[in-house]
Amino acid sequence: MDLSIGTEYEAFREEVRSFIRGNLTDDIREAGRLATSVFAEPSRAIAWQKILHKQGWAAPHWPEQYGGTGWDIVQRSIFSEECLKANAPPLIPMSLLMCGPCIIGYGTDEQKAEYLPRILSGEDFWCQGYSEPGAGSDLASLQTFAESDGDDYVVNGTKIWTTYAQYSNKMFCLVRTSREGKPQQGITFLLLDMDTPGITVEPIIGIDQVHEQNTVFFDNVRVPKANRIGKENDGWTVAKYLLMFERGGQEYAPSLYFQLANIKKLAEGVIVGGETLWDNGFFKRKYCEIEIEISGLAFTENRIKSALGNGQNPGPEASMTKILGTEISQRVTELAIEAVGEYGVPLQVDAIEPGSSIDGVGPKEAMAIMPKYLNTRATSIYGGSNEVQRGIIAKAVLGL
Numbered sequence: 001m002d003l004s005i006g007t008e009y010e011a012f013r014e015e016v017r018s019f020i021r022g023n024l025t026d027d028i029r030e031a032g033r034l035a036t037s038v039f040a041e042p043s044r045a046i047a048w049q050k051i052l053h054k055q056g057w058a059a060p061h062w063p064e065q066y067g068g069t070g071w072d073i074v075q076r077s078i079f080s081e082e083c084l085k086a087n088a089p090p091l092i093p094m095s096l097l098m099c100g101p102c103i104i105g106y107g108t109d110e111q112k113a114e115y116l117p118r119i120l121s122g123e124d125f126w127c128q129g130y131s132e133p134g135a136g137s138d139l140a141s142l143q144t145f146a147e148s149d150g151d152d153y154v155v156n157g158t159k160i161w162t163t164y165a166q167y168s169n170k171m172f173c174l175v176r177t178s179r180e181g182k183p184q185q186g187i188t189f190l191l192l193d194m195d196t197p198g199i200t201v202e203p204i205i206g207i208d209q210v211h212e213q214n215t216v217f218f219d220n221v222r223v224p225k226a227n228r229i230g231k232e233n234d235g236w237t238v239a240k241y242l243l244m245f246e247r248g249g250q251e252y253a254p255s256l257y258f259q260l261a262n263i264k265k266l267a268e269g270v271i272v273g274g275e276t277l278w279d280n281g282f283f284k285r286k287y288c289e290i291e292i293e294i295s296g297l298a299f300t301e302n303r304i305k306s307a308l309g310n311g312q313n314p315g316p317e318a319s320m321t322k323i324l325g326t327e328i329s330q331r332v333t334e335l336a337i338e339a340v341g342e343y344g345v346p347l348q349v350d351a352i353e354p355g356s357s358i359d360g361v362g363p364k365e366a367m368a369i370m371p372k373y374l375n376t377r378a379t380s381i382y383g384g385s386n387e388v389q390r391g392i393i394a395k396a397v398l399g400l
Contacts, residue, residue, distance in 0.1 A: 012075055016082045023051050024088055031354040032089035036371040038379075039212060040089030041354050042125070042167045049091050049122040058120050059096050066104055066112065067120045073305045080251060084258045094163065095119045095126040099172050099191075102242040106189075106230045115191070127194070129159040129173030129216060130239070136161075137385045139174070140183040140236070144218060146175035146190065148225075153177070153190065155198075155221040161382065165201045165214040169194050172242075178233050189235035191227040198222075208374035209349045251305075252325030253298035259332050260291060266339040266365065277339060290331055297324045316396040319389035326379035326386060333373040340366040347371060 028051075031044035039045070052058040060076045062068035071079070100119045103111055118124040135142040144157025155175055165171070171192050178186030194201075198221035204213040230238045264287065267278040277283050304317050337344040343362030351360035352368050360367040380386045394400040 009074055009078060013078050013082065016079050017086075019055060019057075020082060020086045020088065023055075024048070024086055027354060028089060029087045032087040034352045034354055034368050035089055036208065036210065036352070036368050037212065037375040038090055038093060039164065042092065042164060044354060045089045045092055046122045046125065048089055049096075052091075053121050058091070058122075059100060061097075062100060063104065066100075066116050073302070076305070077251075077254070080254050084254055092125065092164070094128050094168075094172075095122075095124065098128065098242050099126045099170075102172065102189075102229065102238060105241055106238050111191075111229065124170045125164070125168045126170045126172060127162050127165045127168035129162060129171045129192075131161045132158055133160050137381075137388045139239070139384075140187070142174055142176060142187065144173075144175050146177050146188060146223065148177070149222075151225055152222045153188075153225060153228075155190075155192075155218045155223055157218050159216040159218075160213075161204070162201075162214045162216045163212050165194070165216050166203065166211070171216075172229075174235055174239055177235075184236040186233050187235040187239065188232050189229040189238040190223050191229060192221070192223045196221050196223070206375065207377070208371040209347060210371065210375070212375075251301050252321065252329065253294055253301050256294045256297070256325070256328055256332055259336070260287070260294065262365070263287070263332070263336050263339050266336070270339060270341060283338065286335060290328060290335065293324070293328050293331075297321065297328060300324070316393055319384075319392045319396075322383060323380075323386045323389050326376075329379055330376050333369070333376045336369045337373050340369055344369045344373070347374075 025047075028044045028048050031041040032048075035041070049058055056067075057069055057079070059067055060069045060071050060079055064070040069075075096119065100116060103115050103119075107115070115124065119126070129144075130139060130142075132142050132144060142157075144155065144159065146153035146155045153175070155173075157175070159173070162171075171194055173190045173192055175188055175190055176186050177188040180186060192199075198219040200217040200219070202215045202217070203211050204215060205211055206213060229235075264278060267283060267287075268276050270277040272280060300317060300321055304321065307317075340362070343366040346361045346367075347370050348358075348360045348367045349371060350356060351358045352371065384392075
């Protein structure tokens with residue numbers, strides 16, 4: 001596969017740059033610049049999605065018949081790269097990268113017609129109801145139960161680590177509908193409205209002092225059976241399909257390259273022992289080692305994009321990129337802390353809120369580094385811990 005970008009794509013790149021220059025407002029750009037995780041401030045992320053949707057660019061990776069752009073792999077890479085360069089905020093992944101592809105793959109025609117346009121437009125904001133207090137990486141152990149009652153299911157149980165449930169109006173959720181047979185055989189995939197009576201959302205504050213996660217309680221919550229994706233008790237098949245997109249549907253390499261370039265700029269401005277940090281051989285060696293690892297990751301991600309472009313699933317390579325992407329991300333944030341020195345120590349959550357009038361300590365580019373470092377500690381756990389991903393590779397690829 002030749003991924004070199006030839007002159008025939010120059011006009012496309014300029015079209016993307018021109019659109020971003022004309023439509024990415026200062027407040028939306030600020031939200032992207034200050035984002036400390038894979039999630040940006042929700043109102044501005046949705047505002048940017050609506051702008052992209054109006055242009056027809058909200059979901060470049062979707063099939064064209066469902067609202068995708070019809071771009072090839074190189075065009076999608078160019079678009080992602082230019083958005084990063086412009087500090088455009090990341091879009092909410094639960095809707096566009098997870099729920100949407102899942103409905104495209106397993107939903108009925110009626111479900112596609114109802115949900116996909118609202119996902120594209122940002123009208124619906126989705127959260128993911130997978131993990132439970134006793135079922136995280138061992139997801140098949142989930143116990144939230146949905147009892148059949150006429151045309152409805154009655155759901156009782158608890159979900160945890162539910163990102164942005166406080167903003168969401170929709171949830172895609174795994175529930176147990178049978179306790180017979182293997183644990184995976186009794187799971188069903190449901191879509192539900194977050195304003196349904198019986199749903200309670202309680203916040204979880206992370207070590208970065210940011211409210212991203214939540215616990216969600218279900219007390220006799222009625223969900224129409226028409227909201228089921230796939231067959232009853234066959235939700236594990238749907239869930240595995242969605243997890244491939246959660247683990248491998250996103251690209252780590254472009255963002256990592258961008259973060260690394262910013263670290264170089266920071267290091268060039270830090271004086272240590274009469275020389276810039278960038279001229280320090282030990283620091284530069286660590287930088288170059290990470291850069292080489294990102295290059296290797298980029299090649300694997302390109303193979304996945306090629307497979308997706310040919311209508312294939314990400315496969316076990318999704319687990320590989322999840323491991324590499326998250327562990328390299330952690331190393332990048334560690335290097336960023338080193339680059340800003342003492343300015344990386346203060347945790348200035350209020351000062352980096354988009355639109356905040358609070359003066360922070362140190363240069364602006366340093367204020368988000370510590371919260372990002374802390375938030376990134378979780379990346380090797382969520383979406384299936386990296387230990388679980390290595391088990392998947394051992395079984396699917398090595399036959400162990």
